[in-house]
Amino acid sequence: MDDVTEQTLHMFEFIFRTMGDGLIVADSERIVTHMNPAAASMLTTAPEAAIGKHAEQAFSSNPALVNLFVRTGDQQLDVRLPRRRLAQGTATTVTGGERFVLLHDITEQRDLETRRESLSTTIAHDLRNPLSAIQGFADLIERFGPLNEKQSRFVTRIRQTSIKLQESLRPLVDLAWIEAGMPLRHVPVRLDDPIIGAVEAVHNLARDHRIGIATSIQKPLPVIMGDPERLKLVIIQLLENAILYSLPEQNVVIHAWGDETDLYCAVADQGIGIADDELEQIFDRMYRAPHERVREINGAGLGLTIAKSIIRRHGGDIWATSNIGEGSTLTFVLPVVRL
Numbered sequence: 001m002d003d004v005t006e007q008t009l010h011m012f013e014f015i016f017r018t019m020g021d022g023l024i025v026a027d028s029e030r031i032v033t034h035m036n037p038a039a040a041s042m043l044t045t046a047p048e049a050a051i052g053k054h055a056e057q058a059f060s061s062n063p064a065l066v067n068l069f070v071r072t073g074d075q076q077l078d079v080r081l082p083r084r085r086l087a088q089g090t091a092t093t094v095t096g097g098e099r100f101v102l103l104h105d106i107t108e109q110r111d112l113e114t115r116r117e118s119l120s121t122t123i124a125h126d127l128r129n130p131l132s133a134i135q136g137f138a139d140l141i142e143r144f145g146p147l148n149e150k151q152s153r154f155v156t157r158i159r160q161t162s163i164k165l166q167e168s169l170r171p172l173v174d175l176a177w178i179e180a181g182m183p184l185r186h187v188p189v190r191l192d193d194p195i196i197g198a199v200e201a202v203h204n205l206a207r208d209h210r211i212g213i214a215t216s217i218q219k220p221l222p223v224i225m226g227d228p229e230r231l232k233l234v235i236i237q238l239l240e241n242a243i244l245y246s247l248p249e250q251n252v253v254i255h256a257w258g259d260e261t262d263l264y265c266a267v268a269d270q271g272i273g274i275a276d277d278e279l280e281q282i283f284d285r286m287y288r289a290p291h292e293r294v295r296e297i298n299g300a301g302l303g304l305t306i307a308k309s310i311i312r313r314h315g316g317d318i319w320a321t322s323n324i325g326e327g328s329t330l331t332f333v334l335p336v337v338r339l
Contacts, residue, residue, distance in 0.1 A: 021104045022087070028097025030055045030069050042103055044082045055099075065089060068101045079103060086110055090187075109185070127165070134162045175302055178309045184227040188337070191221050191256050191265060194228050198235035199254070202243060210248040213239070218257040222336040226314045234310050235265065237303040238330050242269035245328075258336060266331040274322035282320060283308045307332075 016023065022039030026032050032055055035047040043062070050058035055069035064079045068091040079089040087103040094100060138158045141147070147155065199213055206213050235254070242252040246269045256265045274282060283304050311318045311332045322328035 021102055024050070024101045024103070026055050026069055026099045026101075028099075030099065032058050033098075039103055042081050042085070042087060042105060065101070069099050081105070081107075131162045131165055135159055138162070175306050175309060178230075178306065178313065184230055184310075184313055186225055186227070188223050189226050189228050189231065190223055191231065191263060192217055194232035195235055195254060195256060195265070197232045198239055201232075201236050202239045205240060206243050206252070209243050209246070211243045211246050212251040213243075214251055214253045216253065216255040221256055222258040222260070222263050223338075224263050224314070224334045225337050226334065227310075230310045231314070234307040234332065235267070237307040238267040241303060241330070242267050242271065242328070245269065246271035260338075261336055263334045263336050264331060265334075266329050268327065268329040270327040273324040273326055274320060274328050275324060276322075279320045279322065283318070304330075 016034070016036050019036065020038055022042045023034070023036045024032060024039050025034040032050045032053055035050050037047075040047050043059075043065075056066050059065045059069075062079065064077045068075055068077055068079070068089045071091070072093065075089075075091045077089050079087045081087050081103075085105060085107045088106045089101060089103055091099060091101045135158075138155050141155055142152075195215065195217060199215060202213070239252065239254065246252060250270045253268045254265070255268070256263070258264055308318050311334070314334055316332055316334040318330065318332040320328055320330045
C-alpha cells in the first residue's frame with residue numbers, strides 16, 4: 001500500500017468515526033459490515049451487535065430502518081429512534097451492491113416546525129377575532145345613517161386595513177421565523193420538483209385569473225444544497241405575484257437553467273410592470289407600489305420579502321427587471337454543488 005492510499009484510508013476512517021450523522025453499510029447480501037459511532041449512539045446499541053448480521057435481524061425492531069436496506073434505488077424515510085427522537089434516513093446503493101444508509105437527527109428541526117405552526121395558529125386565532133370585530137363595527141356604522149364622502153372613505157380604509165392585517169398574520173410569523181435564523185433543511189436538491197409542486201399549488205389561482213403558466217426547465221438541472229419546501233415556497237410567491245399582476249388571457253413563464261457554478265430560476269410575466277425606482281423596494285417588508293392596479297389587489301406585501309429572506313439563507317440572491325406596461329421578470333440564483 002503506497003503512502004497516498006494509506007493517507008486516504010486514514011482520512012476516510014477519521015471522517016467515518018467523527019461525523020455527526022449516523023452511517024451504516026451493508027453488503028450486497030444485506031449483511032451489515034460497518035456502523036459508525038454516531039449511528040450506534042442514535043440506535044442505542046454497539047456496532048458489534050449489528051456487524052455481521054443480516055439487516056432484517058440487526059434492526060428487526062425498526063421497520064423503517066429495515067426498509068431502507070430492503071428497498072432498491074435511492075430512498076428517504078423517517079426513522080424513529082430510541083428516546084423519542086427522529087432521524088431522516090437516506091439510502092443509496094453503490095457500485096458493487098453495497099447499501100449505504102445515512103441517519104440525520106431531525107428531532108429539533110421537526111420540533112421547531114411544530115412550534116412555528118402552533119405559534120402561527122395561535123396568533124392567527126387570537127388576532128382574527130378582534131380584527132373581525134373591527135370589520136363588523138365598520139359595517140354597522142353605515143346602517144345608522146348616511147355618511148358624507150370623507151366618512152365613507154374613512155370607513156372603507158378601516159375595512160381595507162383590517163383585511164390587510166388578517167392576511168399578514170401567518171406571513172409575518174413565517175418571516176420572523178426565517179429571519180430569526182431558525183434551521184432550514186440542507187439536502188441535495190434539483191429544482192425540478194419544487195417548480196412542479198409550485199405550479200400545481202397556484203393552478204387554481206391561475207385558472208381563476210385566466211392566466212396560462214409555461215415552464216422551461218433545463219434537463220438535467222445542476223444540484224444545489226437547500227430546503228426543498230422553502231424553495232418551493234419562494235417559487236409559489238413569485239408565481240402568485242406574476243399571476244395577480246397580469247391581465248387575463250396572458251401567460252406567465254418560469255424558466256430554470258444553470259451551469260457548473262450557479263443555478264438560475266426566473267419567473268416572467270406580461271403584466272403592469274414595475275417602475276425603475278421601485279425595483280429594489282418591492283422586496284421591502286409591507287411595501288405596496290402606489291399604482292392603482294396594485295392597490296386593487298389584496299395582499300400583505302410580504303411575499304417577496306419572504307422569498308428574498310429564504311434565498312439569502314441559501315447563499316443566493318434575487319432581483320427584478322421590468323418595463324412599465326410590458327411586464328416583469330424576477331430571477332434568483334443559487335450556488336451549485338458537485339456531488
